[in-house]
Amino acid sequence: MKYFLFFVFCFYLNGCNTNKENISSSSVEILHDDILTLDTHIDIPLTYMTEIDPSGPTDLQVDLPKLQKGNLDSGFWIIYTPQDYLTEKSYLSALEIAETRNNAIHELTKKHSDYFELAFKADDVSRIVSDGKYAVLIGMENAFPLGKTLKDVKLWAERGVRYMGITHFGHNQFGDSSNPSSDRNEMTSRWHGLSPLGKELIKALNDAGIMVDVSHASKSTMMQAAELSRVPVIASHSGVKAIRDHPRNLDDEQLLMLKETGGVVQVVAYGSYIKGYTNEQKNLETTIALKFNVNSKDDFNALDEDAKISFEQARNELLAMEPRANVSDYVDHIDHVVKIAGIDHVGIASDFDGGGGVIGWQDASETQNVTAELIKRGYSESHITKIWGGNLLRVMREAEQASR
Ligand SMILES: [Zn+2]
Incomplete structure (x- = not known):
């Protein structure tokens, strides 16, 4: 808010220049500290909390000292599982991996409860942050470990999962991926979008209050999910195709679909999705x-x-x-979403510890550089608040209300 007052003051003076050179680092810090920042994609290694404890300095891109330095308030910690052939055996081994990561995230908030707290509802996030702690939400990247049944969706919701991706690299039992697996010699499409079970999955996620995540899904899967879901869908970590033509990115038609249905794309800071060779x-x-x-x-x-x-x-x-992608290239993607879909449909995801990071935002300690770039582009405090998590939390509230 303080920065906003500075802005108004300048407006009346009619003389302040707000280009980058004249935006002092202290005004960036003030605004960055004032707003709630939420990163929707933070991966963790399988040895998290057993061999690697993020309460001290680590080689990870996200640990407590880095969160403190970069003033990143909250995030979705990710239960990621790789895919294999669609067999009971591979569902079970994926489930084991999912449970290991889920236990690690819970262990983080139990063992270091002075610093971290699990958020189950959108309103928990601001409450936890105003208590001076980091709000930890859980996202599940890939529904693959559910196997061929939806009976565990409620259980994952009880464990705290608040978004679930339909698929990952490779088509699965729920739908087509943006990237068919070359290892498994997959064709472009297996289901022409969602499978019959995938359509049931969308309903089950809506009922359980879990947001539907369309990152990694093919365009048809994404469009069908957005159409079918009672709650707006999110793309938890994707870029825009108009700037970087990559299968993982969303084209303008998909951005318009998000606008129409109230969804949000959390632009991912993954170098090769941001900038081409x-x-x-x-x-x-x-x-x-x-x-x-x-x-x-x-x-x-x-x-x-x-x-x-x-x-x-x-x-x-x-x-x-x-040149590798930098924060300016990254914010170009945010600008494009705003241009096509509007300010209410965009957010931020690092994909740290999962391959993410661009020059200027290489780890959580550099988080305020993203805010600085948004200020430089002329976004107001209220717009930056929406981008840094406000939009995502709006969808999360809608998911809570629509749950049964
Ligand atoms: Zn991913």
């Missing part, structure tokens, strides 16, 4: 593929161990080549 990188990518004769995962698996190491070194050099 330069021509130099594209050429190098082709050279590497030719040199190692690798065009698929099977090709890679067929290499001997030394060649695998050399291939990965070459790929890492390719990825490390400048």
Whole structure:
């Protein structure tokens, strides 16, 4: 609020220049501290809380010292499970992974209850933050571990899961993915969107008060879910296709669907979804593929161990080549969502510890750089509040009200 008053004061003076050079870091800090910040995608390793304790300094992008430094108030900690063939055996091993991550998140809020508290409702978030703690919400990336039944949806809701992704890389029992699995030789589409069980899943999530997450879903899956859901859907971590043509990103028609149905896209700070390769990188990518004769995962698996190491070194050099995506490139995606869908349909997701991070927002300690860039672009305090979680919490309240 203080920054807003500064703004009004400047307006009356009619002389203050609000370009970046003249926005002092203290006014960014004041605004950043005043608003509630919510990041909807924070991944955790499988050794979280058993070998890695984030209450002290760690190699993770999100731990307590970094949250404190960057003043990131709250987030969705993620129960992620990879997919395999659709067999009972792989559902069970995914379930084991899901339970390990769920237990770790609960352990974080139990063991370090002075700092972290689990939020079950949208209103819990601001209450926890005003108590001086970090609000931990739970998101489940991929419904795969549910298996072929929906009987556990309520159980996951009781455990605190407040959004659930339909699928991940690869089509699953609930619907088509934006990225068919090349390992499993999948076609572009298996279900033409949601499967019959996927349609039931949407209803079960609505009933349980869990938001439907369409990130990683194919366009048809996403559009059908948005249409079918009684509650607006969210894309918990996706970018926009108009800026970076990538299967994981949403096109303008999808953004308009979110606008029409009241949903929200949490723009993801994942470098390769934000910014495409330069021509130099594209050429190098082709050279590497030719040199190692690798065009698929099977090709890679067929290499001997030394060649695998050399291939990965070459790929890492390719990825490390400048220019990488930075905070300005990131906020370009936010601007585009605002342009197409409006200020009420956009939010923020880092994907930290899951591959996320851009120059200027490499870990939670740099979170205020995102706010600084939003201020630089001319967003008001009330708009920045919506972007930094207000919109997402509105959908979460709608999910609570629609639950049965
Ligand atoms: Zn993801």
